[in-house]
Amino acid sequence: MPVSSAAVAEMTKVFENTFRAVNIALVNELTLLCDRMGINVWEVLDAAFTKPFGIMPFYPGPGVGGHCIPLDPHYLEWKAREFNFNTRFIALAGEINRRMPEFVVEKSMRLLSDRGMGLRGAKVLVLGVAYKKDVDDPRESPSAEVLHLLALRGAALTYHDPHIAHFTEQGHDLYSVPLTAATLKQADLVLLLTDHTAVDYDLVVKESAQILDTRNALKRVDGPKANVVLL
Amino acid sequence: MTPSASTTTPELVADLLARIEATTAKVGVIGLGYVGLPFAVEKGKVGFKVLGFDRSATRVDLVNQGKNFIGDVKDEELRALVSGGYIQATTDMDRLGEMDVLVIAVPTPLTKNLNPDLQYIEAVTREIAKRLRPGQLISLESTTYPGTTDDVMQPILESTGLKAGKDFFLAYSPERVDPGNARYTTKNTNKVVGASDAASRRVAVAFTARPS
Numbered sequence: 206m207p208v209s210s211a212a213v214a215e216m217t218k219v220f221e222n223t224f225r226a227v228n229i230a231l232v233n234e235l236t237l238l239c240d241r242m243g244i245n246v247w248e249v250l251d252a253a254f255t256k257p258f259g260i261m262p263f264y265p266g267p268g269v270g271g272h273c274i275p276l277d278p279h280y281l282e283w284k285a286r287e288f289n290f291n292t293r294f295i296a297l298a299g300e301i302n303r304r305m306p307e308f309v310v311e312k313s314m315r316l317l318s319d320r321g322m323g324l325r326g327a328k329v330l331v332l333g334v335a336y337k338k339d340v341d342d343p344r345e346s347p348s349a350e351v352l353h354l355l356a357l358r359g360a361a362l363t364y365h366d367p368h369i370a371h372f373t374e375q376g377h378d379l380y381s382v383p384l385t386a387a388t389l390k391q392a393d394l395v396l397l398l399t400d401h402t403a404v405d406y407d408l409v410v411k412e413s414a415q416i417l418d419t420r421n422a423l424k425r426v427d428g429p430k431a432n433v434v435l436l
Numbered sequence: 437m438t439p440s441a442s443t444t445t446p447e448l449v450a451d452l453l454a455r456i457e458a459t460t461a462k463v464g465v466i467g468l469g470y471v472g473l474p475f476a477v478e479k480g481k482v483g484f485k486v487l488g489f490d491r492s493a494t495r496v497d498l499v500n501q502g503k504n505f506i507g508d509v510k511d512e513e514l515r516a517l518v519s520g521g522y523i524q525a526t527t528d529m530d531r532l533g534e535m536d537v538l539v540i541a542v543p544t545p546l547t548k549n550l551n552p553d554l555q556y557i558e559a560v561t562r563e564i565a566k567r568l569r570p571g572q573l574i575s576l577e578s579t580t581y582p583g584t585t586d587d588v589m590q591p592i593l594e595s596t597g598l599k600a601g602k603d604f605f606l607a608y609s610p611e612r613v614d615p616g617n618a619r620y621t622t623k624n625t626n627k628v629v630g631a632s633d634a635a636s637r638r639v640a641v642a643f644t645a646r647p648s
Contacts, residue, residue, distance in 0.1 A: 206626055206627065206628045206629065207629050207630070207637060207641045208628055208629065208630040209630070209637075210586075210630050210632045211576075211584075211585035211586050211606070211607065211608040211630045211631055211632050212582040212583055212585075212630070212632070213582075213630050214608040214609065214610060214629065214630025215581065215582040215583070215584060215585065215608055215610070215630070216582045217610070217628050217630075218579050218580075218610035218612075218628070219581060219582070221612070222579065271615070272470075272543065273579060276544070276545065276546050277544075277579045279546055279550045279551075279552070280544065280546075280552045280579065280580055280581040281581055281582075282550075283550075283551055283552050283581060284552075284582060284583065337615075337616065338616065339616045340507055340615045340616040341507060342470070342507075342615060
């Protein structure tokens with residue numbers, strides 16, 4: 206697709222990634238509201254995306270990651286300032302998306318609290334540290350921020366990721382533990398942050414005391430799931 | 437034809453178009469990450485001789501041994517292209533001057549204060565400028581703000597005395613790589629190509645369209 210200048214092509218690219226960041230922020234904001242209202246946001250979205258026109262699927266999660274979506278819109282935001290222009294959608298999307306790790310930690314605290322526990326000393330097993338499913342890329346992963354916030358509050362952290370054996374983002378120094386009945390059983394909370402395909406989710410549901418699923422990954426598991434809470 | 441400073445723009449365009457059509461144009465890909473390596477593989481597969489440039493000797497050695505390190509690249513494809521002589525890699529920036537087409541796929545991070553950090557694009561552009569010669573196409577793939585190609589890269593390249601659109605060609609053709617996406621890959625995702633003069637647009641569009 207030829208366009209008439211380099212600037213048009215540059216704006217096209219940065220718009221594409223901004224479009225994604227803003228729409229993810231929109232479903233993330235809806236998630237925050239649905240949490241307060243006691244409505245299952247995933248059910249809402251699945252229903253909404255049955256409309257064949259005028260809507261496009263985007264899903265909430267523990268934040269945005271990778272080299273593109275968290276970073277690129279800020280390139281445009283910076284350039285706009287030269288023209289005395291504030292890109293308000295970009296700023297707002299960044300604000301909402303960067304808040305999601307805090308929301309995940311807050312909801313984790315609530316779940317532990319309901320069982321008479323606090324985060325301090327709680328054994329939390331994080332499932333997935335890659336920034337999205339089925340990649341081995343930890344860059345800008347929201348898992349890094351979630352782990353950071355959990356560590357600040359004194360949680361005892363372990364993680365499992367089939368694609369990342371050693372996690373060193375944001376100063377972390379953690380090694381993936383094998384996903385076994387024993388590692389799942391010992392965890393006070395299993396926090397599912399990346400929905401990799403190569404994870405035995407039947408085992409996760411069967412052996413975990415409590416799971417916070419931030420990706421609706423356990424949708425694929427049949428049978429009773431009383432121990433699963435969605436973001 | 438060996439282009440020189442006295443070669444006219446139409447001759448330079450015709451020469452590069454012919455090399456692109458015949459896949460005899462030498463293609464340099466700067467940055468062998470999740471954008472650059474899949475790009476090198478796709479151009480190698482249509483018959484271009486691709487030389488990858490990277491600061492990391494580790495990456496360069498892996499490529500030269502045919503060993504893949506990027507999830508979206510198929511191990512056996514890279515191995516076959518390297519053993520067939522279609523892909524090589526180097527850390528030696530002096531070889532930039534040998535290339536007919538230079539594709540830049542380097543990181544564009546943010547500073548701690550969320551400002552654009554163009555240090556990699558600027559450093560690579562200066563390396564190219566040191567060896568710039570008439571007839572070369574320089575194409576940027578990295579995501580960036582509008583104005584980077586014309587306002588940041590072009591002045592560095594023109595500090596050589598050569599002019600964009602006249603002596604060399606300058607374009608922006610952004611990567612659309614979605615890591616882990618099995619359905620849409622570097623091969624089957626449409627590309628946008630922009631250039632601010634007709635000659636650059638013509639050669640850049642021809643180069644982008646070559647694996648069609």
